[in-house]
Amino acid sequence: MKNNNFRPFSLLFFGMVFLFAACTNQKSDLIFESEQGKIQLEMITDSIRVPFGMCFLPNNKMMVTNRFSGELIQVDLKSGRKTVIKGVPKSYCRLDGGALDILPHPKYQENDWLYFAHSVGDSTASTMAIDRGKLNGDSLTQTERIFTAFPYYPSPSHYGTRMVIKNDYLFFTMGDRYDLMDSAQTLNNHLGKVMRIFDDGRIPKDNPFVNTDNAKPEIWSLGHRNPQGLTLHPKTQELWLHEHGPKGGDELNLIKPALNYGWPIICHGIDYDDTPIGDGITHKEGMEQPVHYYTPSIAPSSMVFYTGDKLEQWKGNLFVGAMALTHLNRLVLKEDKVVHEERILKDFGRRVRVVRQGPDGYLYIGVDGGAIYRLKPI
Template identity: 40%
Template structure:
């Protein structure tokens, strides 16, 4: 397999939404005091194959941010994994209240324990936001003990909700949960959670294997799959498993055999859905998703066991399993995925950009059809763990770093 590269400051005002629960205020005062606008160049004249660019920090002091999205009027929304949502409007930064509860009461404020990957996760603005005002978000949903597999007292699963923003931007209104993963599980990891709108009246999002592996090949369990719902909830009637024998297959499943997709993007020309997925020890992947297809995990994998370094499953391929478009032999830990279609850097148009948590860099993938023909590594160790990659309405790439004091960064051509 090809190896990477071988082809080859003005403080802002913080405003707190009035209805934020008191317990969250107590556990979040440090973050409230520190989130601010930066507008500082942190790396100037970065040389790359197709462009010379500056890296500008837009926001600082974010606690483990997970996603950024833009409203049509240019305002930004940013999620933090501990459960906070921020609205950025020029110099004003407002904490938005009435967000979904991501933990049961006994775990409030503890979302960042070492074993815990849950919290408030992805965020997507509906393409017709100006008409309907909907904002979609994923999060780890806690459940009652009888919703949890096994003897654990606590379990959670990936949930999808939507809400509208109040007129003053201080609260979410009309909050409704559209989907909650059942059953819930106890490991507290592999939530997937990225969201896209394919433009056919549905919403697609990822759910990881919950750290349990086997459910990814169990079509009566949504773990380890891509989920496709109607935009107002409920399984899309033309999903691939609808009506299939023996009758108990999950109708919301769109594709399966996934470990943990944390990057999700729609090709701007073909409309195809592409993902970036965590492998085990090595073997992280890029997929092109097709309805009803099996992507192999855990029977097929490109990586090895953490404890023994033995091959996972039966090998790197098997009949009936869709192979990855691209994979890495090492663990780059992909999160955040975006096709570039802007005019700011013409040489990047059509390229796919993938964030890397473990390697702390940005991967630029050059495509020919559904093949990766070249890869360039950018910002190696410059910013930290890259969690999200988005193209902004200004045609520039934006990056979020998943750190205790993370930031939002913009790449802009150097002059």
């Protein structure tokens, strides 16, 4: 016979246990071992469900996108106080869609431009767009759309998107939309590509496919799956990217103009039903091999080269957030080759959605669930 009193009591009991554990966890020091010593996680703020994008502004301010809600949130780094920014263009928030990357112009203190990538549309058709605007108090003003990816498509999956600015150029990624993976190999769309435009949306005349018939002139490279990491090497200023593989085969790539990185023709992973991707090949002439790949997949999020002095032993290392294997991935590179890998925060059990270096020289991570932490050496 069913005990009708059990369920309410159980829910109350486990709810109290969960609340106690959460409060205890927030108050206690989160300390983890690394090869270079102990690391403490200092919580900055919490309750941002999916902190996809993160960047820093003057006066101890941080901007965070909440992919789940489409919100752009300003965080005070001293107090942890959150302010939801008004006037932000509406996002289509479903599955992979929502508020994606956020990026200040390198000359932000002169021009005030903030770049905001997000999915737009509705359940019938959606795509990725990039807007820019200027922060005025707690509002985003003077917004203008400088890019919209083609085509719109119903699936709410694989939008990318990460952005970097190099000189006057904005580089950004776009995913293959999952169902349209073959589009990553054709030039008449933006899917599975890296793009380059001027920071005001104009198309550079020296882009590699500007004069190619039926090609989208913004394309810089092709053959990508779902790139959610993009950064510049601090010394060479070369463009580095990582992208999700299917089941295995997450890739780290050094991006050069006009090159084809192979997806879905070559891949170091397999499909989710354990069948091969395409012909199941990993190499083909005219297609680039990754600098490094992960099998099994770590589900990489964002990435950054560390250049600060607070964690001197990590200077020059590449840090990648890992979601499926819940850790912070540290890569040591020598002459564009990965010579060592360390997996930090493995015992944390949180999906590291974004990793950035702050102006104070510390690394910051955002985790799904979702809190922002500062990494400090002990």
